[in-house]
Amino acid sequence: MPPKPMSDSDMRHDDSPEQGASPVDPATLIRDAHDLLRRNDTGRFVKPSLGQYPHQWNWDAAFIAIGLRHLERARARDEVRHLLKGQWADGMLPHILYPDGPSDYFPDPAFWRTDGRSGTPFATSGLTQPPVLTTAVRMLVDDDPDQDAARAFAAETFPALLRWHRWLHAARDPHGTGLLAIVHPWESGNDNAPRFRAALDALEGVAPPAYRRRDQAHVQRDERPVAGEYDRFMHLIGLYRGWDWDPGALYERAPFLVQDVAFNALAHRAERDLRALAVALGHPTGEIDAWLDAGHSAFEERLWDAPGGLYLGRDLRSGAWLRENDVTTFLPLFAGVAAPGRAQRLVETHLRDPSAYARGTKIRFGLPSVAASSPRFEPRRYWCGPVWANMNWLVLQGLRSYGFDADADAVRRDTIALAARSGFVEYFDARDGSACGSRGFSWSAALVVDLLAEASEGAPAPGPPPPDPGSR
Numbered sequence: 321m322p323p324k325p326m327s328d329s330d331m332r333h334d335d336s337p338e339q340g341a342s343p344v345d346p347a348t349l350i351r352d353a354h355d356l357l358r359r360n361d362t363g364r365f366v367k368p369s370l371g372q373y374p375h376q377w378n379w380d381a382a383f384i385a386i387g388l389r390h391l392e393r394a395r396a397r398d399e400v401r402h403l404l405k406g407q408w409a410d411g412m413l414p415h416i417l418y419p420d421g422p423s424d425y426f427p428d429p430a431f432w433r434t435d436g437r438s439g440t441p442f443a444t445s446g447l448t449q450p451p452v453l454t455t456a457v458r459m460l461v462d463d464d465p466d467q468d469a470a471r472a473f474a475a476e477t478f479p480a481l482l483r484w485h486r487w488l489h490a491a492r493d494p495h496g497t498g499l500l501a502i503v504h505p506w507e508s509g510n511d512n513a514p515r516f517r518a519a520l521d522a523l524e525g526v527a528p529p530a531y532r533r534r535d536q537a538h539v540q541r542d543e544r545p546v547a548g549e550y551d552r553f554m555h556l557i558g559l560y561r562g563w564d565w566d567p568g569a570l571y572e573r574a575p576f577l578v579q580d581v582a583f584n585a586l587a588h589r590a591e592r593d594l595r596a597l598a599v600a601l602g603h604p605t606g607e608i609d610a611w612l613d614a615g616h617s618a619f620e621e622r623l624w625d626a627p628g629g630l631y632l633g634r635d636l637r638s639g640a641w642l643r644e645n646d647v648t649t650f651l652p653l654f655a656g657v658a659a660p661g662r663a664q665r666l667v668e669t670h671l672r673d674p675s676a677y678a679r680g681t682k683i684r685f686g687l688p689s690v691a692a693s694s695p696r697f698e699p700r701r702y703w704c705g706p707v708w709a710n711m712n713w714l715v716l717q718g719l720r721s722y723g724f725d726a727d728a729d730a731v732r733r734d735t736i737a738l739a740a741r742s743g744f745v746e747y748f749d750a751r752d753g754s755a756c757g758s759r760g761f762s763w764s765a766a767l768v769v770d771l772l773a774e775a776s777e778g779a780p781a782p783g784p785p786p787p788d789p790g791s792r
């Protein structure tokens with residue numbers, strides 16, 4: 321991919337000390353990203369990182385494929401194909417695949433006890449993750465210069481994707497509310513985000529199976545989830561494996577059952593992409609349209625908190641809102657599900673607030689994963705405040721699709737500046753841009769490649785779709 325020279329605004333982080341820093345050559349950044357993705361590539365799947373995450377993760381694979389398609393399109397398709405090998409007999413697509421057996425990562429494959437139900441050729445976790453893979457497939461298909469190959473890839477993967485979405489609706493919305501529930505914070509991808517804290521604190525009789533966490537061997541303790549939360553993560557896995565991962569039992573009995581904004585926004589967007597694939601393949605769309613219609617109304621009726629002007633999730637067990645101002649409140653723009661007036665309010669009141677998400681005295685790089693104004697903001701702890709490349713990528717595309725181009729450009733600029741400054745690390749401290757979490761992190765590399773490709777190809781990456789009509 322021939323990179324276009326970066327404009328000044330790409331290279332400089334205005335009114336910050338970076339202004340005098342040596343400019344970064346986008347070609348170098350892309351080459352470094354490519355080298356990293358090659359290093360993390362087993363030849364069958366790309367590890368999210370070599371030390372901390374040495375297996376295949378579900379939404380990581382999607383973000384990796386989105387970036388890799390600019391570098392090695394055939395390899396990007398294989399990333400998707402490999403993940404689909406982990407699909408369960410019932411259609412569930414797990415959040416971790418262990419094709420190479422155990423490593424020093426915990427939970428190890430045996431901890432999950434999924435073998436009796438999965439029907440997969442190798443061990444997997446028993447949880448799922450947001451279906452960004454469907455969006456990745458559409459992106460791989462839409463901008464492929466070889467449209468015959470693209471169509472063949474769409475035809476090959478569509479049935480598995482459709483089965484996964486059917487599973488999501490049957491297993492996670494069996495009573496037809498229009499919104500999907502998650503049974504574990506890990507299913508959101510934002511594991512220890514403070515929005516889940518009240519629901520986790522409410523768990524009774526917390527008694528995790530014996531375990532020894534290993535994440536702190538690779539990443540500093542104060543950048544990882546705290547012990548009480550980790551116990552609760554393991555407690556939930558212990559319960560569910562005791563119920564043999566039966567989806568009916570999980571929905572009816574799980575003590576953690578949440579309609580999460582991030583999960584539902586990413587699923588809604590994925591179903592718009594699934595519909596586009598169906599249309600391209602001449603597949604009927606009635607079933608998908610019904611999901612989209614029900615999802616749209618439920619989203620706007622149930623997940624918008626008018627007094628605060630935020631999208632917030634719901635705890636189905638307590639009935640309470642998941643009260644936290646975090647970056648996932650902007651994801652309904654990526655889904656195209658936010659009514660334009662609500663999107664405007666989100667941007668004007670929150671995104672541009674220098675005490676929350678915009679550059680000001682508290683932070684110099686956006687977007688913090690939790691508003692810097694929140695009492696629960698912890699700038700270096702995993703999903704409690706640091707900047708994540710994937711969240712920035714999702715939010716900036718949503719902003720662009722609603723016409724907030726200057727805001728989208730600022731998020732893009734910060735994302736590239738962070739990678740140029742600290743490398744392709746897992747997450748970044750919003751105060752000074754310093755590196756946090758795992759080093760050599762694949763999706764940070766892949767998504768920066770996608771952002772740079774956007775400039776060199778002269779147009780935004782395919783999608784996101786404009787808001788639903790009305791906003792329907």
Ligand code: DGY
Binds near residue numbers: 415426427
């Ligand atoms: C971890 O181990 O922290 C992972 O995020 C779980 O998916």
